[in-house]
Amino acid sequence: MATSLPYHEPGIVTILIQTSFLLLLNVANFVLDHSIYCGLLGQLFVGVAWGTPGAKWLSEEAEQVVVQLGYLGLLLLVYEGGLSTCLGALRANLWLSSCVAITGISVPMGLSFVLQKLSGATPLQAFAAGAALCSTSLGTTFTVLRSTGLITSRLGVVLTSAAMMDDVVGLVMVQIISNLGSSGAEISAVTVVRPLLVSIAFAVCAPLVCVFIAKPFTLWLNFWRVKHPLGYINQLFNKRGTPWAIHTSILVGCITGSTYAGTSNLFAAYIAGAAISWWDSEVSHPTNEKTASKTSPPMQNQTSGQSEADNTIISEHTASEAKRPDTSGMATFERYYLQPLERILKPFFFASIGFSIPITEMFKGSIVWKGLVYTALMMVGKLLCGAWLLRISIASLLPTKLSAFVKHPKLQMAHFWGRIHEKPKTSPNSATSTHTAQTQEPSPASQSSREAATQTTPSHSDPSGANPRSIYPASILGCAMTARGEIGFLISSIAESNKIFSSSPTDDGKSSEIFLIVTWAIMLCTILGPLSLGLTVRRVKQLQQGVEKQGRLVQKDVLGVWGVS
Structure with a gap:
């Protein structure tokens, strides 16, 4: 057995292949990101061309390294999504996100049983296909939202939390599918319940740890640092690399713990980022001004009896405090x-x-043709998630008497789209009064009051209380939920390797028909989802620019309350 790896200089062919691979990945991303906001499609096609499906220019060892480093990138993408999450908006839209996630799971799972008629699949094979197609690609979601600038908006919060719930369920399916082949197609209660309960435990315990452990400890530590500004602890926390070490330890610890506990490490990465975001926004920290103001009087009293060397140390400490970088x-x-x-x-x-x-x-x-039909069904299953952002008047669909009952003021209540604001009552002479109001020039006081009312409108409620002027928010949500990506390929590959998709026990080295149909759906959804999302966002930005030229409120006319950060 070799005790070390002999060093060999790579050949020029290997250097050129890997250089062109890395350069084209970045060039394709730049070109497509600046045109249709989906540079990831170019990177996906470069992977097809350079890898095993295409020209096979990359060796199998190089592909394995790319897969492993790429998964580290996925963890960092999800971690960044957690850091970008506004927890207040997440709490305000948790019910809506849950409804979107349930729709994105149940509808594709139900439609997947069409495979029984389409390709003669068994119920178990249809279930495995639905498990692969009920997920949402977190990497694709966070990448597209970041490139479009919607990651911090209310729409982005709803989308990321719903995609996270879908992937948690998808990764529970991974555990189920992976045990089907080894356990003789028997599903035990532990196989199903353990990943789900561990995920719920992480989601419940993380806020408790933040509130009852991290926050009191941070407040005590801040008090100690303010009281001892020249102590080793304060000097350590003022170093540039200390926040990086703490945040990285939290991220790696959460990922490791979740993996050994039996749940998704992607979910743990998101929780780690969200916890750090909460710590930055909800816990008070000693700022430079507070530290200087609280420590300067004692320093002034002590400097009269101190040497010039001591005064120099204190002045250098004050200067370092002023130059301390952002540690969020x-x-x-x-x-x-x-x-x-x-x-x-x-x-x-x-x-x-x-x-x-x-x-x-x-x-x-x-x-x-079977793959195209199944792809269409799977796209519809995720596009229906956007229906939760459509505000359809139920009263307009009911008979007259029942409609009047539903519209009664006592039955009106707040809902998760925003607050319902009572509209001013109109009298039979409303047309005359409206004409009179239009002919009279408003006073400056009334104009300023209207502007103040407009500026003080809550950011997470619809000021008008009326239906949206477009379906762009629903379209963006549905298109973003369409991409399956890594979790879909993972579940389908596990099902294929465990012979769940195979109709016969013989293994001739070829992929099963159901696996190829599912692969068509995953591939086309991963391509068409970001592409349609990028085109929709580009259209929205064009409309925003047009609205800006007319001097009107952009967010109300295009994305409304869903575009508010």
């Missing part, structure tokens, strides 16, 4: 992780998805 989670992430993530790890992740597409086996006639 997002600032630390951008300082240490953003560049390698954007240039290497994230391109490797989407290229690794391209490695999983068996292009050479997918273009058989019967498989193509």
Whole structure:
């Protein structure tokens, strides 16, 4: 057994292949991101062309390295999504996010049983296919939201939390599917319940740890640092690399604990980012001004009896406090992780998805049309998630008497789209009064009061209380939920390797028909979802620019309350 790896200089062919691979990943991302906001598609196609499905220019060892580094990029993408999450908006929209997630899981699962008629699948095979197609690609979701600038909006919060719930259920399905082949197609209660309960435990215990352990300890530590500004603890926490060490330890600890506990490490990465975001926004920290104001009087009293050397140390400490960099989670992430993530790890992740597409086996006639039909059903299943953002007047669909009963003021209540504001009552002479009001010029006081009322409107409620003027928010949500990506390929590959998709026990080295149909659906959804989302967002931005030229309120006319950060 070798005790070390002999060093060999790579050949020029290997250097050129890997250089072109890395450069094209970034060039394709730049071009498509600046045109249709979905550079990940270019990276996916480069992975298909350079990897095993295409020209096979990359060796199998190189592909394995790309897959492993790409998964690190996926963890950082999800962690960044947690750092970008506004917890107040998350709490306000938790019910809506749950409804979107349940729709995104149940509808594709139900539609997947069409495979029984489409390709003669058994109920177990249809269940495995639905498990693969009920997930949502977290990497794709966070990447597209970041490139479009919607990650901090209310729509982005609803989307990311719903996608996270879908993936938690999808990863529970991974545990179920992986045990089907080894346990003789028997599903025990532990197989189903353990991943779900561990995920719920992480979601419940993380806030409790933050509120009852992290917050009191931080307040005590801040008090100690203010009381001892020249102590070793305060000097340690003022160092540039200390926040990076703390945040990285939290991230790695959560990922490790969740993996050994039996739940998703992606879910743990999101919780780690959200916990650090909460700590930055909800827990008070000793700022430079507070530290200087609280420590300056004792210093002035002590400096009269101190030497010049001591005064120099104190002045240097005060200067270092003034130059202390931003230590928030997002600032630390951008300082240490953003560049390698954007240039290497994230391109490797989407290229690794391209490695999983068996292009050479997918273009058989019967498989193509069945895959297209199944893809259409799976896209509809996720596009229906956007229906939760459509505010349809139920009263307009009811008979006259029942409609009048529903519209009674006592039955009106707040709902998760925003607050319902009572409209002013109109009299029979409303047309005359409206005409009179239009002919009279409003006073400056009334104009200023209207502007103040407009500015003080809550950011998470619809000021008008009327239906949205467009379906763009619903379209963006549905298109973003369409992409399946890494979790879908993972579940389908596990089902194929465990012979769940195989109709016969013989193994001739070829992929099963159901696996290829499911792969068609995952591939096309992963391509068409970000593409349609990018085109929709580009249209929204064009409308926003047009509205800005007319001097009107952009967010109310295009995305409304869903575009509010």
